[in-house]
Amino acid sequence: MTENLRELASENDKANSDITEYLGTFSAIWMTLIAPIIVGIFISHWFSLPKGETIKPVVIVFAAIFTIVHLFLSYLEIKSKKRNHTHGEVTIVYDKYNEQVSTYNRLRDVYDYNCSLNISQKTATYLVSNELDKAVGELSKYLSSSPLPLVDSEEVLLEKHLNDLLWPLIVDKGSLFDYEESSLYNIALYVYNDESDKLDVKMRFHDERIRIQNRSWSPGMGHVGMAFLHKEIKCCPDIEQSTELSSKSEHDYKTYRSFISVPIIACEDNESTEARPHGVLVLTSAKENQFELQRDQMFLLTISKLFSIYLDKYEHTKKMISLLNHNEKREPENEKNDHTS
CATH class of the missing domain: 1.10.287 (Helix Hairpins)
Structure with a gap:
């Protein structure tokens, strides 16, 4: 027209x-x-x-x-x-019209993207919530089973549950975080180990082209340790421009160009308890500016809270089983002492 x-x-x-x-x-x-x-x-x-x-x-x-x-x-x-x-005036009107059309198309694309992102985030949150419900139910059933399960089976159950909880993020990673083939996606869950005082990888999904090392991090070391120690999200758009973080490895520069680390705060953490976080949820990419706090912060905090609920339940289950096993060992000793006396 x-x-x-x-x-x-x-x-x-x-x-x-x-x-x-x-x-x-x-x-x-x-x-x-x-x-x-x-x-x-x-x-x-x-x-x-x-x-x-x-x-x-x-x-x-x-x-x-x-x-x-x-x-x-x-x-x-x-x-x-x-x-x-009239040609000059029409040209001005024409240019203004094209500018308005360009603005409209840009705003429409942003609106469509935000709608799609909102749907993806709600769907992922819903699926993780469902998996959390199933996992907590299995832990309760696991605790009430007789005879008591072996201690080693707890780790197997933990890996299964963490896999199920992370899976919705993996399936829709492109819509949630704009991951592309060249991004070399990497999503890992680090859990704090009281005995070694380190954060160990418990579950990881990654691009097959990445050479995985599964390094453990001490609190305060690296972006994983810093997120854990400070109990706050750490987002780095480009590690080459970072003043806090650096790496001597060329592989790290190329593979982990940008990242976002989300601490999994314990449910009972408050000013009076100051409990340690359970761990850190980490997402990395080979592309710069892969993650945006405005887009990812609230969603990942919600997901980390769901992981916190599960890990709280898991720790409680683990302690209860340990206590019950300890009591079972003491009962035969008490009976033996009664017969002796």
Whole structure:
């Protein structure tokens, strides 16, 4: 529509220019040639009349028509000099229209992206919540089982549950975090180990092209340890531009270019208890600016809280089983002492 308007304005200006040119040419010929000749003939006729004879009505009518035509042409010439071209104004309107269309398309794309992101985040949260419900139910069933389970089976159950809880984020990682093939996605869950005082990898999903090392981190060391120690999200758009973090490994620079680390705060953590976090949820990418706090912060904090609920339940279950096993060992000793006495 705007393109047609622009073409029509250009054609209109060209037509106006042509008409003005023709009118100017005719007016010039009239003023410089035709009008002087007619005026000359009229004056000659007037002065050649015999004495006492008046000008004929036909001549008077002709002179009046001549005067009207002359004045009309003069008027048209004056107006043609004051005419405005519409092409320039239309071009301005056209450019403003294109700017508005560009703004509208950009805002529409942002709106569509935000709607899609919102749906993906809600879906992932819902799926993780469902997996949490199942995992807590299995832990309760596990605790009430008889005979008591072996201690080693706790780790197997933990890995299964963490796998199920992380899986919704892996399946929809492209929609949630804009991961692409070149991003070399890496999503890992670090859990704090009281005995070694380190954060160990308990579950990791990653691009097959990444050479995994599964390093453990002490509190305060690296972005994992810093997120754990400070109990706050650590987001780095580009590790090469970071003033807090650096790496001597070229592999790390290429593989873990950007990251976001989310501490899994214990449910009972408050000013009076100051409990240690359970661990840290880490996402990394080989691309810079992969993560945005405005987009990812609330979603990942919600997910980390769901992990916190599970790990609280897991720690409680682990302690209860240990206590029950300890009591079972003491009962035979008490019975033996009773018989002896």
